[in-house]
Amino acid sequence: MASNTVLASPVPSRARTTGLVVMLAIANLGLWLAVYAPALVTISIRIREVRPDDAVTVYGTVTAAGAVFALLGNPLFGRLSDRSRSRFGRRRPYFVGGMLAGTAAVGLVGIAESVPAIMAAWCAAQLAYNAAMAALMAVLADYVPPQQRGRVAGVTGVCNYAALAGSAYVAGFFASSTLLMFLAPALIGLVLVCAFAPVLREPANTGTREPIGVRDFLMTFWVNPVKNPDFAWAWLSRFFICLAWMTLLTYQSFLLINRFGFSNYTVADAVSLASLVLVAGILVGSAGGGYLSDRTGRRKIFIVVAALLAAVGFPAIAFAYDLSTFHIGVAVVGLGIGVHMAVDLALVTELLPDQSDAGKDLGVFNIANVLPQSVAPAFAAVLFATLGGQNFTALYLFAAAFAVVGAVPIAFIRRSR
Template sequence: MTIPTHTALDPRPTPRGLECGQKPTEPKSPLFVAVLGLAQFGIFVALLGPVMVSMALKVNSLVTDPTERTSAVGLVLGVGAIAAFVGNALFGRLSDRTTSRFGRRRPWLVGGVLVMALALLAISQATAIWQLAVGWFIAQLGANAAFAPYIATLADQLPEKQYAKVSAMVGTMQSVSILAATAIATQFTENMLALFMVPALIGVITVVGYAAVLPDPVLRERPAPLDLRTLASTFWVNPVKHPDFGLAWWSRFLIILSSFLFTTFRLNFLVDRVDLTDAEAAAAVFTGVLIYTVVLVVASWVAGVISDRTGRRKGLVAASSLLFGIGVAILAQAHSLPAFYVVEAIMGVAYGIYVSVDLALVLQVLPNPEDSGKDLGVFNMANAIPQSAAPFLGSVLLASGAAAGPNYQLLFWGAAIAAALGALVVLPIRKVK
């Protein structure tokens, strides 16, 4: 049976000769690239608003005890991070195998972002912590049902000569979305419906807009039944056979763990340690993220130039991880808003250096160039797993010795140690200078 090559969402026929798995050679238009970037922006605005500010504000509206608040935030965000970890791999593989007449990616883009929006609506109206946990779990599943196919469209649609420029733009959109998410949150601290639904609507509009212009080829042949053992082996690289890759994996895991131990409980820290109101804390988070983002962009550009000119990667990655740990250690002793802003600047410098150099290092230690997609999928677990672990681990650290309130000093020293270990494990890598 012949499957149509056009859809109701996109009445244009699939470009001549372009089939699933075939690499395009013609560059995409500036309009397409702009809409692609806006979709990245929209998804992350909807997701990072709750992670950075909104979920803590929602929990604070339901719980009064400071220790119970931090435990509840850790529980809700931790459950959602598990959904993100499972959903990203699952829906990416399912979209590869989708035979819809609307294309492989488009149904997941539209369906996923709508599920996310409905779950965020339910969260805004929730009256119990368990409802927040269930709602955030579903929201993360929906978001990743859209995001995993979205990332796959970069490989589907872009010729190699556009990889670097578009990837840089997508990365910039993620940083800008963090700033936008916190800015939106500061405007709606007293309105839970708007707090969650304004970012959700931005996500829906931008992702559906991208789906509408996406020339998504139709998969013409039904794939063989999925073997669970094959699926599981797709996400594994033997660290004994490939030690440099394993060390790079652990370095990323530890710096992401350190970062999320900080960001998950940042708003609560400002309320409990600096004695700000919820609204003041949300505004302070926005200012901190603004400082962090500006410094990150500058540091990233400078470090990238230095790394490319000298060929040095390992030392810059190790130094940036160590500097990040120093910043978190300073925060462990801080009790004032100016000190918080100084730490945001330090960590912005550190993470800017890290993100500009670490991926170059990773690409140099991939085990097999023919399996780079699979291997990078394994490496992305070093982003997802600590995001799941950080809220739970952070809740435990905060509750330790909690007679006088949440133990932020122990939390931040734990984050500092993780970052320092992330610096150390890079040093034995042999393939990279």
């Protein structure tokens, strides 16, 4: 139970809201730059250096293990930030501390010489970065008025995925040093997130709090779907749609190497170009989706549109044997990602069971974003084993199906249009 001494978040003026939104977007850019660089580029390269013979299998194992820690860390640290008592506020200690710890852990990944060491360091990094992520997500519910959340979620969503291109470019720039490929994006992310700390004017919160028991701790990872069906349907929708997105992102470098002939040393540049194409689609989809969603007061139809765009884009990727077709498919998927990320977060902030537990509940919701990071590699490993080879055509056709399935639960949500 949240203590009744928790201070309500003040409602900022329009000028302060604008400044807060800009710096929140920059903080999100920094956070995702630090996360995406290793998750999508540098860990796969490091694993191919350490275990070249079975890199795909090892990569799936390492990323799946890290995703478990991310899955646990997000709601846990969201709950802890809800209950935090500090003169620095509720959220600030977690996004600053999380980024500091994440930077140290990513540095260890860069110098690790064995798969177990890489896995342990990456799990620590995921736990730390998800502490920062949980706190930054809660700021949206704490300080941004509901009628502006579509546009704000759209802006922060663009920054999240702009980090895709940025992470690949930064990693590629430091390709001559494995350690710098890990540390440079992490240090840039640390600076950008810490720059948000003085902008967020949280009130000091030093009151008493109720002790948390075993049952309360376990409820950190749970929102009752019977009592909160709309939240549950939104969670299920996000899980399947994000599973589609993660299928593209986690195996993009392997596809480029397998099908288009890139090497360990040239794939970062290829991922950078594909990420730019993806981000271009996201910019259009996010800006248009967030604006139209706020303007019309509707959320659900835009998530359906995102899924339909994926159903077009993923088959183009699946059957692409030249880079132009591949990039067209990536751009269309990017449109879908942009529309989805602009509207989905705004939708769920309207469906939170308890505003005083926003950090915890958004952490539970973010499990649907994190869990696909584990499920996608596991599913791909099973699919490839079943088909007897790395069949990327089948993999991306399944990704299209996941996105379409993700649109179905939206029809059952009642508390939002």
